[in-house]
Amino acid sequence: MSSHPAHLSSSQRPRTATALLAFATLLGLACSASAAVTWNDIQLGGFASQGYLVNTGHNDYLGETSEGTFDFREYALNASWSKGAFRIGAQAFGQKLGDYGDDKIKLDWATVDYQPAQWFGLRAGRVKMPRGLYNEALDIDSVRPFVLLPQSVYDARLRDFNSAFNGGMLFGNISLKSAGSLDYRAFYGDIPMSVTSGASDYFNNDVPFPNTRIGMDAVYGGSLFWNTPKAGLRLGYSYSAFENFGVDRIAYYGGNSIPLLKLTPTHHRHLLSAEYTTGDWIFAIEAGRETARSDVYTGTSAGSVVEFDSDYFYVSAARRINARLELGAYISYSDDLTVLIPAADGLDLPRLEQTDYALSARFDLNDNVLFKLEGHYIDGAGKLFDTLARPQPFAARDDSWFLLAAKVTFSF
């Protein structure tokens, strides 16, 4: 594990983390407004966070968490301008989460909006992907008490894959009069992918053969949310699909290396959502399913079929206690099953289950700086990645473990 390139500069990380933390705190002390800053009709917003993760045992979950890691930070700066029915904006974003992100600044979103009517709008560019209750706001710490969103639905390692797509989206809000209203979104586009991303490891988690190329022809889908007549209650369904999702891999059998292509005609993702806000309480529940049937080619012939089936859900509750304190809790469960047809000798793929019980506390130090502390008891280790760079064979994992997460965030 220690041979991974991301570990070579570990001695520098605490210094970087401390510098970021000090910068954020100073900015927070100097800043008195809790909202975006406006300059010549241009709105500016942003955040910077630094976290720490450590768990019992030897599982490495979100980076080198078994030894404790400061490789857990995010930062962003955005600008936007609007006039009449038009709005344009963009955000630059960087992160480090274990082996992923590597503090490289990327274009997180960059959109042109045209919304001539409440029921109809068009958004184009690099667009946040609508999926469930919180996918568009994955890293906005200031809107929730949790350090980590329920990982069964919002896996932090897949942020670069799940958060946005390049393409276009139709959206709007349709009044149903006394029956409430409907928010709809429908999108089509593409997600550029890299073999160094968390998504590459996720889609490489059946057998630890290295990916040499990963990509898809298109992503499409949408979401429909019903804002019910019951105040604070909304119910939704999200669907997304990856079209011709292909992975080139190198397989090793009996001392030979064999190039493989794993091609998934359509990878389906479904998610049902419900959120209820009442007084100082927010309750949420989401349950989803992913299915994919992939053909594995060696040369030009299809050798075998891989069937993937993932089921997941979480239930969460959060309560604002006072202006400085918010508490939250959730239970998050996932169950991934991959089946090889025909089964290959020596490749017995286990059922990957994990249940995460989390308790969180958020402390608002001032309008701009907050601190979060979160404890997890995790039953099962199904969400760990087993890769060449970080081998964690299923049989060698700790099945019952505790994870502590802490994070300080400055936002404006």
Added chain:
Amino acid sequence: MKATARSLLVAAAFALASPLSHYAAPALAGHPGLKGHSLDAEGVKAVLLGKRVTIGDTRVVLVIAKSSDVQETFLKSSVAMTTAQFQNHWRRLFMTGGGSAPKIVESEADAAKLAAETPGAVVIGDSATLGDLALLSAP
């Protein structure tokens, strides 16, 4: 004697009722340029939640106070949110490319003052102290 006592009671009731009526009517108001427009309950909700971004041809600019009892009451009744939840809703929108953030000021009086100076501004205030602002939704 009875008549005098009754008169005193009525006077006392008026004296008490008069200042109370000053705080009893939260309303949605806007920049004077929005005069002539009005919003029903659905329209108020759509504007406050960013689902409707224009009134007429003018882009809506929400102005809210960091803390205000009138605003808290109005938000709870119109969008079922506290001021903190409302700010979170907008933070989620503008940080993800989904809307323009409200302008946040210290007090209700500051909000009314800024709304009077900002074309397209929409603000929650006490209907008795709106001044020259346009009344968009009657209490």
